Each structure stands twice: as C-alpha cells, then as structure tokens.
Amino acid sequence: MISEVEKKDFYQALIHKDPCYEGIFYVGVRSTGIFCRPTCSARKPKVENCEFFKTAEEALLASYRPCLRCRPLSHPNLVSPLVQLLVNAVEKEPEKHWREADFDQLAVDASTARRHFKKRFGMTFVQYARARRMGLAFQKIRSGDLVINAQLDCGYESSSGFRDAFSKIMGAPPTKKNAQLTLVRAHWFDTKIGPMLAIGDEKAIHLLEFSGRRGLESEIKELRHKLHSAIVPGITEPIQLLAREIQLYFEGTLREFTTPLYMSGTPFQQEVWKGLQSIPYGETRSYKEQACSLQKPLAHRAVANANGRNKIAIIIPCHRVVRSNGDLGGYGGGINRKQWLIDHEKNNILEER
Ligand SMILES: [Zn+2]
Incomplete structure (x- = not known):
C-alpha cells in the first residue's frame, strides 16, 4: 500500500542514503532479489528495479533475501549477535519448518529471542522464518526459474533451499x-x-x-x-x-x-x-x-x-x-x-x- 508519491519520495531517500528513513521503508531490488535498508552502501538500483515495502516481513514474503551488507534485519547501530545467529540459521536451511523447539538446538533462549526479534522487526523469529520460507516458495511462482538461477550465480550457496522451499509447500512436481x-x-x-x-x-x-x-x-x-x-x-x-x-x-x-x-x-x-x-x-x-x-x-x-x-x-x-x-x-x-x-x-x- 505504497502510493506513487511515496515511491518517488522513497527513491530520493534511497539515492541520498537518508538516515531519517531508517525503519520507514525497505527496498527490494528486482534484479538481484535482495532487500536493503535505505542507507545501504551498495550501488543504488535503477528506479524501475525497486520495489518498496514498509515492513521487513512484506519484503521477505515478496521473495527478497536480506542484504549481507546493510543487514536490514538488524538495528543499524546495534547488530544483535543473537538476531544475526538466528537469521543465519534460517538462511542455511530456509526451507525448514522452524519451530520454537529449534531454539534449544541453537542454544538460544526462546523468550529472549522472541523479545529481540519482536522489538527489532515487529515479528517473531518463527514468523520471520515462515515469511522467508513462503517468500522462497512464491519466488518461483513470481518470476520462474530464471531469477533463481541468477541468484545462484550471485553466490548464494543454498541452492537446495531454493528448490526445497517451493516443493515443501507446493508439492514436488510430477515425474x-x-x-x-x-x-x-x-x-x-x-x-x-x-x-x-x-x-x-x-x-x-x-x-x-x-x-x-x-x-x-x-x-x-x-x-x-x-x-x-x-x-x-x-x-x-x-x-x-x-x-x-x-x-x-x-x-x-x-x-x-x-x-x-x-x-x-x-x-x-x-x-x-x-x-x-x-x-x-x-x-x-x-x-x-x-x-x-x-x-x-x-x-x-x-x-x-x-x-x-x-x-x-x-x-x-x-x-x-x-x-x-x-x-x-x-x-x-x-x-x-x-x-x-x-x-x-x-x-x-x-x-x-
Ligand atoms: Zn543492502
């Protein structure tokens, strides 16, 4: 629900890396499949490749992956190691159905993790993992295999994750x-x-x-x-x-x-x-x-x-x-x-x- 006026405004903020817009919007870059915070130091995308979101969850559901440079899922001035640990764990196995019980295996206290996540992104870790998993499944529907292959070429290692996330939700295509x-x-x-x-x-x-x-x-x-x-x-x-x-x-x-x-x-x-x-x-x-x-x-x-x-x-x-x-x-x-x-x-x- 972002108007054309907002889009123009957000794009200007993005070009100028305006810190006032931190937390106001996230930008998904269609050509790379990555989403960033407004102040990211990476080269700025062309306007036609930008998709804007007001929450990180929406960006995830639209199949975007958090940028490794600006880490849109961590507070700009306070990268919580706990949050980073959890985000990394999901990126390793994005197709996995993460549950509260998985915190134990990561040696993380569930209630602390929930608090950290909720405070930073307005969603719980389980919600985050779900949004990421669903986003990956949607990606195939959205853009077909081409974009996925392009992303793999960009150096994302979890190729099986891309395929599995889709078939876990949508079923394996028939032989x-x-x-x-x-x-x-x-x-x-x-x-x-x-x-x-x-x-x-x-x-x-x-x-x-x-x-x-x-x-x-x-x-x-x-x-x-x-x-x-x-x-x-x-x-x-x-x-x-x-x-x-x-x-x-x-x-x-x-x-x-x-x-x-x-x-x-x-x-x-x-x-x-x-x-x-x-x-x-x-x-x-x-x-x-x-x-x-x-x-x-x-x-x-x-x-x-x-x-x-x-x-x-x-x-x-x-x-x-x-x-x-x-x-x-x-x-x-x-x-x-x-x-x-x-x-x-x-x-x-x-x-x-
Ligand atoms: Zn970035």
Missing part, C-alpha cells in the same frame, strides 16, 4: 511416470494493496489470497492433499480471467465476477459462502445479520468461522462482514486491507450517484 495427472497452477499478481496468489486448474479457481495471509501455508497444503496434486507455477484460462477481473475490480470498474470457482468446504461453509456472495458491492452486513439471512440467528460465531475459512478473497466477499458495533472484525489478509476494500467499494458507489 514422467505420473505426468498425466492434471496439474494445478499457481500464479502471482500485484494489486494496489499487495500481491495476491491465485491457484486454479483448467476449469476453475481454488484459491485467491493475499500473500501475507495468516494460515496461507496450511491452506495450500490442505488444498494440495485434497486434490492429490502438486501445484506448479503457471496460468490456466480461469486464472487469466481472474487476473483480468481483479485488475478491473481494483480500477473500480468491475463489481460482479464471472470467474468460475470451486467452493470446497462442508455443506454449512458452502451455504455461508454463497450467502456472502449475495451481499451487494459497496454494502456491509454484521455477522448477526449474515446469520439471520441464513435462517440461523444463533449461529453467528459459526458463521464468522466459516467466513474465516473462505479461500477465495474478494470474489467471495468476506470483507463485507463487520461487527454490529461498527468494528471491522477479523480479516485473514489483514485489517488494513479489509478497510481499504470496504472504502474502495463505497467510494465507487458514491461516485456513481
């Missing part, structure tokens, strides 16, 4: 033996409020989520197991249609989607999701109203849970459900995005009047 299996494809596209991941086959869409969505990794794994299929980077017809429709939605010119969807869930979940699709563009409902319209006035908690299990963001508009007191309630893609989507739709309706 020749079972190549006749239908493949499920994953595609990545950017929106005004952050990148989205789409998963679909030749018939319909299975998943559409913001890349930083809570629980995305388990959603993908669940989907993979249900479909008995690996997920490989690529585009199918429904994904192509989806990308076009999402673009028009963000431009404010599309309200009703025609992209075919698979809504796989329990009968109750399916009912809830169909109900969501009947909330008109630009309007909101409370969880209670939603439950009432399903003739289940007492089930608003169960309804809220089913909303949370929705795997097709925006098109199944769970963002249109808020608390009855006006609070936004939860949103897997983050509360700021929910607010943005609600405002976006309301503004478009107003403009029309």
